[in-house]
Amino acid sequence: MSDNFDTIKCPACQKEMKKIFIPSEGINVDICLDGCGGIYFDNREFKYFDEQHENIDEIIKAVEGKTFEKTDETLPRTCPVCGARMVKNFASVKKEVQIDECYACGGKFLDHGELSKIRAQYKTEEERTADSMKLLYDTVGIKLKALDAEREELARKRSPLKKLFDHLVGMDSKI
Numbered sequence: 001m002s003d004n005f006d007t008i009k010c011p012a013c014q015k016e017m018k019k020i021f022i023p024s025e026g027i028n029v030d031i032c033l034d035g036c037g038g039i040y041f042d043n044r045e046f047k048y049f050d051e052q053h054e055n056i057d058e059i060i061k062a063v064e065g066k067t068f069e070k071t072d073e074t075l076p077r078t079c080p081v082c083g084a085r086m087v088k089n090f091a092s093v094k095k096e097v098q099i100d101e102c103y104a105c106g107g108k109f110l111d112h113g114e115l116s117k118i119r120a121q122y123k124t125e126e127e128r129t130a131d132s133m134k135l136l137y138d139t140v141g142i143k144l145k146a147l148d149a150e151r152e153e154l155a156r157k158r159s160p161l162k163k164l165f166d167h168l169v170g171m172d173s174k175i
């Protein structure tokens, strides 16, 4: 998806968002500087800024010293680029920060302060991946344990029949 040059309205407070140019990545990020301080990233922008080592000087400079309107973060939001209803999702498996995501165009909206919270969660992409993998293993592990218990239960129920079977097989082999 190419960088979006149209002015968009903030999905949280409806004010016009301002484009902040990020020279290191050559892209524009939309920030609600006259309203709530929220940031909108298109589907390829977010990955440049969500880790601690990545540079967000321009974003910090833009919001520095400003006071922003408080918005109700629990309200449903509409994607300012494509108009689809945004979905609230946790930014990581740590489940600490909830952001609004657009499944139609891949855009993400972060309320003021959420970007720094997300960046503080993991130092590197490896750490984030490791945490996701751990969650996956835990989930699979729980399912496997449940399966084991089920199998044992089945074996226990079947045991009288199995005894008979073993007995018959034993008799067979004697013949």
Ligand SMILES: [Zn+2]
Residues within 6 Å of the ligand: 010, 011, 012, 013, 014, 015, 032, 035, 036, 037, 038
């Ligand atoms: Zn806003």
Ligand SMILES: [Zn+2]
Residues within 6 Å of the ligand: 079, 080, 081, 082, 083, 084, 102, 103, 104, 105, 106, 107
């Ligand atoms: Zn969208």
